[in-house]
Amino acid sequence: MRISELSAATGVSVPTIKYYLREGLLFEGVRTSPTQADYADEHVRRLRVIRALIDSGVSIAETRGVVRALEDPPPSPHDLLGAAHAAVTAHFDEDVDVSAAEPLVRRLGWQPGICDPDVVAGVARALQAFDRAGFDIPVDVMTAYLDSVSLIAEAEVAGVPTDSPDAAVRYVVLGSVLVEPLLLALRRVAQQVASARRFGVSAS
Amino acid sequence: MRISELSAATGVSVPTIKYYLREGLLFEGVRTSPTQADYADEHVRRLRVIRALIDSGVSIAETRGVVRALEDPPPSPHDLLGAAHAAVTAHFDEDVDVSAAEPLVRRLGWQPGICDPDVVAGVARALQAFDRAGFDIPVDVMTAYLDSVSLIAEAEVAGVPTDSPDAAVRYVVLGSVLVEPLLLALRRVAQQVASARRFGVSAS
Numbered sequence: 001m002r003i004s005e006l007s008a009a010t011g012v013s014v015p016t017i018k019y020y021l022r023e024g025l026l027f028e029g030v031r032t033s034p035t036q037a038d039y040a041d042e043h044v045r046r047l048r049v050i051r052a053l054i055d056s057g058v059s060i061a062e063t064r065g066v067v068r069a070l071e072d073p074p075p076s077p078h079d080l081l082g083a084a085h086a087a088v089t090a091h092f093d094e095d096v097d098v099s100a101a102e103p104l105v106r107r108l109g110w111q112p113g114i115c116d117p118d119v120v121a122g123v124a125r126a127l128q129a130f131d132r133a134g135f136d137i138p139v140d141v142m143t144a145y146l147d148s149v150s151l152i153a154e155a156e157v158a159g160v161p162t163d164s165p166d167a168a169v170r171y172v173v174l175g176s177v178l179v180e181p182l183l184l185a186l187r188r189v190a191q192q193v194a195s196a197r198r199f200g201v202s203a204s
Numbered sequence: 205m206r207i208s209e210l211s212a213a214t215g216v217s218v219p220t221i222k223y224y225l226r227e228g229l230l231f232e233g234v235r236t237s238p239t240q241a242d243y244a245d246e247h248v249r250r251l252r253v254i255r256a257l258i259d260s261g262v263s264i265a266e267t268r269g270v271v272r273a274l275e276d277p278p279p280s281p282h283d284l285l286g287a288a289h290a291a292v293t294a295h296f297d298e299d300v301d302v303s304a305a306e307p308l309v310r311r312l313g314w315q316p317g318i319c320d321p322d323v324v325a326g327v328a329r330a331l332q333a334f335d336r337a338g339f340d341i342p343v344d345v346m347t348a349y350l351d352s353v354s355l356i357a358e359a360e361v362a363g364v365p366t367d368s369p370d371a372a373v374r375y376v377v378l379g380s381v382l383v384e385p386l387l388l389a390l391r392r393v394a395q396q397v398a399s400a401r402r403f404g405v406s407a408s
Contacts, residue, residue: 011336045338052337078403085392105393114400115393122389126382132215133256134249135378144359145387148352153394155348157402174339176392178330179349183391184384185326186349188289189309189319190357191380196318198361199282 003029006039010047017047023060025050025067046070049170058177062087070169077160077168082116084172096124107146152183207233210243214251221251227264229254229271250274253374262381266291274373281364281372286320288376300328311350356387 007014020026026046029037046067053063065087074080098117101124102110110120130137137145156175161167211218224230230250233241250271257267269291278284302321305328306314314324334341341349360379365371 048336048338052333052339055333055336076403078399081399081403082396085396105390108390108394109397109401110393115396119389119392119396123386123393126386126389129256129259129382129385130378132252132259133378133382134252135256135374135382137383138359138363141356141359141363144356145383145390148356149387149390149394150398151355152345152348152352152391153398155342155345157395157398159342159345160399160402170339174334174337176395178333178337178339179341180388181333182327182330183349183353183387185323185330186309186312186353187356187387188323188380189314189327190312190353191361192286192289192319192323193313194354194357194361195282195285195364197313198364199280199285 001039002036003039006043006047009044010051012047012051020047020050023064025060025063027071045170049174052174053177066169066173069173073169077162080168081160081172084169085119085176086116087173096121096128098124100124100127104142104146108150205243206240207243210247210251213248214255216251216255224251224254227268229264229267231275253378256378257381270373270377273377277373281366284372285364285376288373289323289380290320291377300325300332302328304328304331308346308350312354 001009003014003017006012007017012020017026021028026043029039029043032038049070050063050067053066054060058066066084069080069083069087074083098120101120104127105115105120105123156179160171205213207218207221210216211221216224221230225232230247233243233247236242253274254267254271257270258264262270270288273284273287273291278287302324305324308331309319309324309327360383364375
C-alpha cells in the first residue's frame, strides 16, 4: 500500500508517519520509485504499537527502545520481557535504598538476580514516599496489595504469547503501558463502590 | 514552635514553608510578634501531607483542593471521599464515550449515581487506548484485574478511619496518590517473578 493508504488504515497522518520513519521508529517500506514506497500489513501493526505507546505518554526515546527490542529480540523470553520492561521503566537518578524494599518483594517470591534492579528500586522509592509522609499502610491492606498483584501477574504472564517475539513484546509493552491507567481507573471505581456500600449511599 | 523548628521537624525549608503559607496551603500560625508566629503539631501534620502530595507530582492547585476538603469537610464520609478523590483525579477535556466502560464497571458493582463521572471516564479513556492499539485484554486477565481491584478497594475502604475528617481525607488522598506508584511497582516485580517462573530463570 502507499503511504496515504497506510495513513488511512491507521489514522496516523502522513507527516507523522514520515516523522516516525526519520526517527527510526518505523522501518522503511520497499521503494517502488524515487518518491514512493510500498508498505505492508507489518507497517500497520508496528504503527499501531508506536501510536499506542506515544498516546500513553511514552517518549520517542523509550519507544525507540521498545522497537529495538522488537527488531533484535534477546534469545530467552524472560530476557525479552525484561528488555521490554526496561524500555518503559523509569530510571531513577536519585539514590534509593533498595534493601528497604526487599522484605516486601520477598513476599511476592522475589529472589536476588531474577528482577531488573530498577523495578525493585521503584518499590523502594514508593515506600520512601510513605515514610516521608509519615503514613503507614495497614497490614491487611498491604496483604491485599501483594495478593492482588500476584494474581494479576500470574494471569498476565500465563497469557504471554510464545509464537513470535513480536507478539510477546507487544503484549508485554502494551500490557505494561496501557494497563497501568486502566488498573488505576478501575481501582478508583472499586473504591467508590466500596465506599458507597460502607457509608450507605444508594444508586440514583 | 518557631518556623525554624517547624522546618527542622519536617525537613521542609523555611522559604518553602513561607511559600506554602502565601499559597494558602498551610494555615497561618498564631502571631507572637509582628515578625514571628507560633506553630503547632497540627502544622507539622499538615506540612507532611502537603509534602507527600507535591513529592508525588500533585500540583499546587490540586493540593489546594485537598486542603480545602480537609478544612471544610462535607457531612457524609462518602462525599468526603469523593471530594478527596476529585481533588486528585484528572479531568479530561477530551470527550470520551463513558457508556463504553459501563459493562466493565458494572462487574465491579458500579451503578449509575454512586461514582464521580470522571472516575468512570478514566476507565473509558484507558479502554479507548486499547482499541486504538488494536490490543485485546484476554478474558482471564481482565477477570484477574476486576477481582484484584475489588479485593484492594474492599481492604482500603474497610480501613478508612472515621474518628476525624482530617484522618479520613489524609487516608484517602495519600492512599490514592502514594499507593498508585507502589501498586504499579509491585506489579512489575510480580510480573518478573512470574516470568522467571514460567520461562525457567533461576536466582543468581
